[in-house]
Amino acid sequence: MSEKTSEVEEHSTRGAYVTGSEFTRDTNYIEDRITREGTPGPDGEPGWPVEPGRYRLIAARACPWANRAVIVRRLLGLEDVISLGQPGPTHDARSWTFDLDPDGKDPVLGIERLQQAFFRRFPDYPRGITVPALVDVPSGQVVTNNFPQITLDFSTEWTEFHRPGAPQLYPxxxxxxxxxxxxxxxxxxxxxxxxxxxxxxxEAYDSAYTRLWNALDWLEERLTGQRYLVGDSITEADVRLFTTLARFDAVYHGHFKCNRNKLSEMPALWGYARDLFQTPGFGDTTDFVQIKQHYYIVHEDINPTQIVPAGPDLSGWLTPHGRESLGGSPFGEGTPPGPVKAGEEVAAGHGAG
Structure with missing residues (x-):
């Protein structure tokens, strides 16, 4: 066995995802926050103050949790305040890697794996190395990977640096x-x-499947009569649902066996998803090629061949949705964000066009 083959086997993801009967997500994240006052952490450690240019958001395009942070950063106009590092779509058991960057290193942090930023702060960090993560550039240490709080803090703690016309995502x-x-x-x-x-x-699958479709039916009914999930414009709730819907037909329907219906067979949800996709900040941050590569290659437990499917046809994402008839407007009294920041564009052929 070659040294390279041995290393691949040693760090394989086999057995990392399907570990028993029911899947239970580890939701214990680094709970530090970046706040206007630099509030001390839960154990009394020094707080992290809002400071433009100090932090780097590490967010893989493939990951739905990370995609949320990228969308909110763009909608609020924080691109020049919080820099963006984007790992490639695949990884082994050790962590996300910067294999798309020159020399395989993040150009700001100078690291090959996100794992290195976690270990710089917690040498014996015992949990998964997850994205999104915010890293303190001067020290190279991870600050937080608490993805639900990251986007809320972008909306509430970084207001001084929001662009003119930024939407109220968490009013x-x-x-x-x-x-x-x-x-x-x-x-x-x-x-x-x-x-x-x-x-x-x-048994675990049947239970999960029933719960999922009960919720999707609830959303279908809710969105039949209103354009957005809450209120008359885009909020944090829409961002959180969108990243799952964007991956539904491409990945979850087949790869995850969520196959009662395709998203494109649910009129309200499909129209809603297209409405958001065609809104600046959503579709222009969605990379279908990287999404499929991540799920089908990394999840060896459920796709041992690692073959990435050619489909589905993505052209439907750009078709008229007709949701304007329900009223409301995407940005409320605000305005759309401008063009995607240079160097952060979705690669040609990776979107729906």
Missing amino acids: EHLREEIDTVNKRVFTEVNNGVYRCGFAGSQ
């Missing part, structure tokens, strides 16, 4: 409803597709 008067919707969407849909895909028994 105070709608927060209670947004939080309620987000909780159900996370447990039943965002994470629900994974419970189907990584189920280790028929």
Whole structure:
């Protein structure tokens, strides 16, 4: 066995995803936050103050949780305040790698693997190395990988640096409803597709499948009469649902066996997803090629051949959706973001065009 083959076997992801009967996500993340006051962390450690140019968002295009952070960063106009590092779509058991960058290293942090930023702060870090992650550039240490809080803090703690016309993604008067919707969407849909895909028994799969489609039917009904999930414009709730819907037909329907219907067979959800996709900040941050490469190559437990499917046809994402008739407007009293920042564009042929 060659040295290279031996290394691949040693760091294989086999057995990392389907580990028993029911899939349970580890939701224990680094809970530090970047705040305007630099509030101390939960254990009294020094806080992390909002400071333009200090932090780097590491967010793989393939990952739905990371895609959220990229969308919110773009909608709010934080591109010149928080830099972006993008790992490639595949990784082994050690962590995401910067294999798309010159010399295989992040050009700002100078590291090959995101794992290195975690180990610089926690040498014995015992959990998964996940994206999105915010890294303190001066020290090269990870600050947080708590993905639900990252996007909320972009909206509430970085307001001084929002672009003119930035939307209110987490307005105070709608927060209670947004939080309620987000909780159900996370447990039943965002994470629900994974419970189907990584189920280790028929019973666990059947239960996960039923819960997922009960929630999708609820969303279909809710979105039949309103353009957005909460209120009359885009909020955090829409961002969180969109990244799952964008991956549904390309990955979750087949790879994760979520196959009662395709997204394109659910009129309200399909129209809603297309409406968002065609809104600046959503479709222009969605890379279908990297999405498929990640799931079909990395998840050896459920796709041992690592063959990436050629389909589905993506042209439907650009067809008229007719959702304007429901009223509302994407950015409320705000305005759309400008062009994608140079160097952050989705590669030609990787979108729906």
